[in-house]
Amino acid sequence: MRISELANPSRFLRAANLAIPWLGGATAIVFAFAIYRAMLAPDDYQQGATVKIMFLHVPSAWLGMLCWGLMTIAALGTLVWRHPLADVAAKAAAPLGAAFTLLCLVTGSLWGRPEWGTYWVWDARLTSELILFLLYLGVIALWRTVEDPSRAARAVAILTLVGAIDLPIIKFSVDWWNTLHQGASVFRLGGSTIDSTILIPLLLMAAAFTLLFVTLLLAAMRNEILRRRVRTLRVLQASAAG
Amino acid sequence: MTPLTALLVRDMRIAVRVGGGALIGVLFFVVVVTLTPFAVGPDLALLKRIGPAILWLAALLASLLALDRLFASDHEDGSLDLILTGRAPLELVIAAKGLAHWLSTAVPLIVAAPLIGLLLDIEPPAQAGLVLTLLVGTPALTFIGAVGAAIAVTLRRGGLLLAVIVLPLTVPVLIFGVAAANVAAGPVPFGTPFTVLCALTLASLVIGPFAAAAALRLDIE
Numbered sequence: 474m475r476i477s478e479l480a481n482p483s484r485f486l487r488a489a490n491l492a493i494p495w496l497g498g499a500t501a502i503v504f505a506f507a508i509y510r511a512m513l514a515p516d517d518y519q520q521g522a523t524v525k526i527m528f529l530h531v532p533s534a535w536l537g538m539l540c541w542g543l544m545t546i547a548a549l550g551t552l553v554w555r556h557p558l559a560d561v562a563a564k565a566a567a568p569l570g571a572a573f574t575l576l577c578l579v580t581g582s583l584w585g586r587p588e589w590g591t592y593w594v595w596d597a598r599l600t601s602e603l604i605l606f607l608l609y610l611g612v613i614a615l616w617r618t619v620e621d622p623s624r625a626a627r628a629v630a631i632l633t634l635v636g637a638i639d640l641p642i643i644k645f646s647v648d649w650w651n652t653l654h655q656g657a658s659v660f661r662l663g664g665s666t667i668d669s670t671i672l673i674p675l676l677l678m679a680a681a682f683t684l685l686f687v688t689l690l691l692a693a694m695r696n697e698i699l700r701r702r703v704r705t706l707r708v709l710q711a712s713a714a715g
Numbered sequence: 716m717t718p719l720t721a722l723l724v725r726d727m728r729i730a731v732r733v734g735g736g737a738l739i740g741v742l743f744f745v746v747v748v749t750l751t752p753f754a755v756g757p758d759l760a761l762l763k764r765i766g767p768a769i770l771w772l773a774a775l776l777a778s779l780l781a782l783d784r785l786f787a788s789d790h791e792d793g794s795l796d797l798i799l800t801g802r803a804p805l806e807l808v809i810a811a812k813g814l815a816h817w818l819s820t821a822v823p824l825i826v827a828a829p830l831i832g833l834l835l836d837i838e839p840p841a842q843a844g845l846v847l848t849l850l851v852g853t854p855a856l857t858f859i860g861a862v863g864a865a866i867a868v869t870l871r872r873g874g875l876l877l878a879v880i881v882l883p884l885t886v887p888v889l890i891f892g893v894a895a896a897n898v899a900a901g902p903v904p905f906g907t908p909f910t911v912l913c914a915l916t917l918a919s920l921v922i923g924p925f926a927a928a929a930a931l932r933l934d935i936e
Contacts, residue, residue, distance in 0.1 A: 552929070604883050611880040615866070618876050627933040628866045632880055635862055635926050639884045642915070646887035649911075650894070 482698050489695045500684040507677035514674050526584040532682035533576040540570030545637040548630035560626030565693035571609035597651035601644045608636050718803040719811045726815030737819040740777045744824050747773040748831050759836050766835035767845050767896035778856040781820050783874035785864040805928040813861050821853040845896045852892040855916040858923030865930035
């Protein structure tokens with residue numbers, strides 16, 4: 474089967490129904506293995522066991538950013554190619570992106586408390602992540618404001634694209650803003666010097682998170698297609714009754 | 716008179732006449748700045764230090780005020796459909812409407828800024844910098860906001876949604892606007908943040924009309 478054939482929602486549903494249990498199983502196995510390896514990873518000589526928060530924190534940050542990228546491609550799919558599943562993917566992705574970003578913020582706060590002595594600092598990274606979270610919430614709010622799904626899709630697509638242009642500018646300006654106000658006193662992931670005993674579990678965890686994301690995304694897309702069918706049936710029923 | 720100038724003149728007329736609300740923006744700006752000392756205390760040294768930031772924040776909020784009417788009133792009375800079917804390119808139409816919006820809401824605010832700055836004990840050189848940054852930076856706010864206004868044009872609770880989706884996108888303008896206005900206090904030369912602010916405005920002058928035009932076409936389709 475070619476990938477373009479999946480543009481048909483019914484075929485997509487069949488493929489998704491087939492794939493979701495396997496993906497779910499793979500997610501569980503990779504997660505189990507990644508958590509096992511993360512447990513074995515040595516404690517940091519300074520931070521002790523709290524360094525393990527990184528195994529949740531960093532992958533969720535990656536996924537939070539990856540998700541906007543996916544939404545950008547989906548936005549192009551909606552506006553340029555008029556792909557029938559693009560807006561379904563975009564709608565399903567937004568809450569997932571928000572959830573991963575929130576997870577990143579929360580784990581970051583919990584990690585920051587023992588290490589920096591505070592739940593929050595206005596560090597460049599934290600601040601851009603917070604703004605990303607707010608943008609996700611804005612996108613979700615827009616989805617929930619427009620009743621007609623195809624109109625909502627086009628409005629969200631434009632907002633997503635403008636956000637995709639603005640996000641690197643926000644990142645750059647927040648970096649600049651922070652270095653202006655306070656020196657490089659704040660936490661920075663120690664360059665590239667991560668030991669392999671930590672790096673391998675981290676990459677495993679990232680793989681597990683990505684699998685989880687794909688599984689949840691497919692399931693959410695399936696739900697969204699079914700939800701739209703229910704909506705259409707209801708409209709038909711109402712118009713037949715009237 | 717070309718269609719674009721006619722539109723500009725029309726929008727300006729609507730803004731300054733009864734019900735247009737052009738001067739409400741300035742009033743809002745003054746009220747927000749006046750409220751700040753009640754929140755942070757009457758310490759003039761502190762107010763002097765955060766004065767440019769207060770003025771920029773107030774200008775950002777004031778620019779949102781009339782924004783939800785930018786296309787919505789035209790949509791309601793049907794003139795937006797005429798504009799869409801007209802021969803003038805929609806992107807230029809939006810640029811003209813944005814210019815009218817900026818002239819009627821931002822310019823009065825920029826004129827009022829030095830007077831309000833006096834209340835916050837901002838020194839004359841810093842005043843000049845502040846006015847310059849507002850002059851250069853506020854068009855970016857208008858044109859980023861125009862995208863949100865175009866997206867929200869047919870929505871009933873558009874104004875509220877507009878603020879939520881537009882404000883996070885204006886973070887860079889706020890950062891560089893305040894940084895350039897704070898020149899007297901900071902170690903960074905005025906030119907660096909100011910040129911970036913100019914760049915942000917120029918970029919939003921291009922991106923804003925195109926994105927807003929796409930949104931309007933899709934909305935009305």
